[in-house]
Amino acid sequence: MSSSASGSITGRNAGWPWKAKPAGTRASPCGCRCGLRMEGRNDMRTLLIVDDERNIRLGLKAMIDRECADRYETLTAESGREALDIIRARKTDVLITDIRMPEMDGFALIREAAEAGHRPAVIILSGYDDFAYAREAIQYGVKEYLLKPIVREELYRALDRVEEALRRAEQTEELRQQAERYRTDMAASVFAYLLVGDSADEAVVMQRAEAAGLTELLRPDYAVGVLKTAGDPLGRAKAEDWLKQRAAEGMRAIWTVDRDGLLVFASPDPGLAEMLAGELARICEPPVYVGLSEREDSAARLPERYRQAKRALKRSLVMPPVRSAVLTASPACGAFAADVPMDEVRKLANMLGTGRDQEMAALAGRLFELPESPDGGVAYIEALSRALNEQVFDQVFRTFGEESVEVLKLHRRVGSLDHYASLADYRRDVEELLLLLSDYIRSLRSAHAEHKEMRAAVAYIRENYWKDLNMAMAANHVSLNYAYFGQLFKEYTGESFVSYLRRVRIEKAKELLVHTDAKVYEIAERVGFDNVKHFNRVFKEHEGITALEYRQRHAVFAPDAAGEGSAGRM
Template sequence: MYKLLIVDDERNIRLGIRAMISREFPESFTFMLASNGEEALTLLKNEQIDIMFTDIKMPTMDGIALVQEIQKLDRKPEVVMISGYDDFEYAKEAIKYRVKDYLLKPINRDELKNTVNQVLNELITDKQNQFDFDEYTSNQLNYIFLNPKISEDEIEAIAARLPIALFGDGYYVGALTCLKSDAEDQASWVKGILTNYCNEPPQNILCFHDKDGNVVMITTEDSVFTELINHLPLRNVSIGVSGKENSIRKIKTAYEQAIFSLKSHFILPGRSMIWFEEVSNHFIGDVQPPPIDELKKISNMIGTNRDQEIRIHLLEVLNIDVISAYGLKYMEALHDAINRIILDEAFKRLGEESIEILKRYDKVGDIYHFERFYDYVYELENLILLLHEYNKQLKLVYSEQKYMEKAIKYIHENYNKDLNLAVVSNYVSLNYSYFSHMFKVYTGQNFVDYLKKIRIEQAKILLKNLELKIFEVGTIVGYKNPKRFTKVFRELEGISPKEYQEGFLLKDYS
């Protein structure tokens, strides 16, 4: 909806114009009313007004003076003048300030409708043109940011066609992420906050989304970012700000600085904004190598009885004070080494039986799935200890086949009872998931299929006794439901139990 301001010292005229526009354009406008120029100017400074209808002759501040004052504002509405005087001088003054139309009192309904239609169409066209231009600007800048081989000459040529050419005397790039914002277009949401609270003109602040969904801001004043932090309605916001650059040729570098600062929130928890100067010493240069030997020790301990030692070594490796001192690139290198040396190796030994572990493995595989460092540490420790327990169980099962032999014997002795995987895993004192995995490895079948095979093999023996009825055989081998017995038998043998039994009758007679 558009905001429309009606300024007139006569209350009935204000209400009358509002009523006529409301009837002709339902749900198109929200209305604001003012009785003189001073009231209107206050509203214009605090609200984004799209269209203003104003009388000329008013006390305190008349319409012409109001239009003159509007020229000083960064946000100017489209203006339609209203007057009860058919005076050419007023019309000339209105034209001078690019007023859209000039309506005489009493206002004609059709003329009012035509004027509103005209102004609305222009606003819609301007808005679409601005959207297209903003989209083009965003695409071009993301091309610069993503292109690893782009030259500074090419950057300068592209920038000359974009609004960032205005920032050539010095600018900052900021990157912002809103972890739980409900705003679909966060760039517009941020721009709206800046427009309402920041002293900088809107044209001096460029906002758009990068490929990762971060809001990128380019501005000439670093105070913009402080104002943004002070007025954001959400506290779970992180901002990274580049150093000041004086050449548009360095826009890609400034963006990379901003993203590096933004990502540094991961190892500097509790901060809303990080300036590049605070982390610049870790941006370039050699990276401290991660403690490979310590990680190998942890990997070797997985599956042993050294639970407490695993925790101690892991917490030593993930010491936040050490990581903060070495910087973000060290954290990323450490994370890659943890994935490669600990998680990948443990997962290879485990296989892919556990959906729970797969989900955790996918999440921990990227540190930027987590809002903060301690969230990552908590999840990583849980995953490593879970892998540790699984591998302990696997080692136990592989080295002690008696568990599986005991399980198989139990199944053969109790196949005719109400038997399931949980009952058998409890009997041999193994974790349900581990037992399921190892049973399949050991027998080549899952538990349900294995039990079916045993029951049907026994049923085939019993069916040779022609004195037993079909349902009796089914009950003996563990199927209380005759239909279920027949279905499983046919599934495995291709014929029904009755057909199988009749086959023996034919053999006897022959």
């Protein structure tokens, strides 16, 4: 290879090892003559140089590192086989390779890399200006074809064109991914809508399903599955990750999360439910259950198949504990009726707050005794759950208001059987909620009784405000401890006993100032003040003006109305 041309590679540039330079040796910023403009990119591309001639290999590396050090991490390989190992081990963005090499030539390298799923942008090096090589290079999708000896400016221009092509490809791929995400999100939204929709108008349902691509996705037929991972709070997220991975590999499926927090999926793949349950049984805390509907060929009947899958899933409540199971629906699934003893349920509601907790627990236990049934008692448990929600729990909150956050959380959990892995877990929470609500009702009734005493105390003050009244007298009147009375009184009225008594006396004084011609000192005595100066000071603190000024502004008394004196008389 000639070294006379100023733009050619020479041996004096050889010296870097085949792997990338240490981070501290990179030029920063790069005075890149190759025209690579990569503003906003934090990552570097990987560029691999393959040539069996050491001087060419390392000379190319030095040339690229000198001009584009912060654009490329440059690697080298002396053979096609070594290069293929590198490409398989890490993502390679740009490949610069000689054509003629022993063991594996450049075209074989490109072909085997492509077969392994790796397609870097390729620049071919050749010492021959041969049309046959150029034609074969086009066949393999080669971006650039450079003749040896390599001229620097030609190399930089080739890299510039490759970079522009990579950018366009990345932008196109990003747009494709955005469109795919939009399509997927739209399909998932329509899927979620159709699950709970009314399937009576099948034409409307089919129109929506077709517009979202669901009919094509679920062709020729499909089943709906509902996943419950009650033993693992992260189970649903793990399931979604697994489904995304399988979908990226070509599996056809659509999924969403329903209002009970369960993962719902539909797929034409008959083995998906078993694969999902098996994978989650391996990585999740047990149990893992999947309720699976019958197969269906019409997207219009998605709601029906969804309900069928949920009914099948409820069999997990009454079955022996297992690590995982797929519970398949049958045509008779959900066809069984069950009678719940509603008198007993109402009796349970009436016991709340009475202190008969043991009797209440025994009654709840009897309600959970499953009757003989072809479905194992599932229909009875569903009916009992509805009765407890409507006749007991919801009724308490409607009547007495909301309790603490902890009780509300338990109430919401008990509200759906889908939150439970077993009937025993559901029964435990029902019994706990009954006791909490019973305590809650007792406390409210106790508070109501205390309010009754406070109302009596307030009435006593308003009837006796003009007397030499104090808090001890009011506490004795309602038979409460002095300190406890003071605490309850402030909680009930929002102010202390003394403050409340003064406010009542001033209110009565204002009435007398407006509607009588009594003198101020007389009014002070009538409302319980033994000192007119004290009365005037308290009045001004409350009203911002003196008693006389208040009368002058508001007096309506006239001699004809009162039968004596004059309105302005003091």
